[in-house]
Amino acid sequence: MKKLSYFLSLVLLTAAIAVAQTENPGPPDKGVREHKMGMMGMGGMPGMPALGHDWWRNSEIAQAINLxxxxxxxxxxxxxxxxxxLIQARGDVEIEEGKLSDLLEQDQPDQGAVLQQLSILQQKRNAMENEFTVMSLAFRGVLQPDQWKKLQAVTKERMQKMFFKHHEGEPGPMPPPPQ
Known part of the structure; x- marks a missing residue:
């Protein structure tokens, strides 16, 4: 039971860290409300957290891919x-995360209730991910193949910079994988 609690706490902590690190590099247009879409990059367009949910509004990125x-x-x-x-789906996920957190914080968590709540949370995350993937595919349909490749390169570069900024302080090439 303790192992399950530690595992679920680790999952929630990892999700919270990923949400906290999501950045929007370009300011939104006037009148556009800024909101972060959390972990939306998984299953959607690679690198979306590195670019922000409205990456096409960033003049640097738009120019780099000839948008x-x-x-x-x-x-x-x-x-x-x-x-x-997407906003509703993210809200649903946050609500279910809160419910799971409440269950895990009890002195004697009910394993059945925790597992049931975890299942509900996974369904909400899947719904959010599905919506994001549909949107991402529509985005990709607007781009020409060469623009898509350039966007992937920009994404990789920005992710490397973010990684080194958070882990070593200096941007540079990715280190070779451990052997």
Missing amino acids: TDPQKQQLNQIFANHRTK
Whole structure:
């Protein structure tokens, strides 16, 4: 039972850290409410947490991948079409995370209740991930293959910079994998 509690606490802590590290590198347009989509990069477009949920509004990224104004408009519309569902899904996940946390904080957690709540939380996360993946595929449909490859390169570069900024203080090439 203790091992399960430690494992679930670790999962929640990891999720909280990932949400806390999500950054939006470019300021949103006037009137656009900024909100972070948490761990949305998994299963969706690779690197979305590194770029922010509205990466196409970042002039540096748009210029790097030669994004046209009509493409930006299409991406804005796709995001607008999915924004409400994504916000609701993220809220659902946070509510279920809170319920699970409450169960785990009890002196004598009920294993059955914890596992049932964990299952509900996983369903909510899956729903959020599905919505994000649909939106990400729509984004990708707007980009030309060369733009997609450039976006992947920009994503990789930004993720490396973030990694080294948080872990070593200086950006640079990724170290070789351990052998």
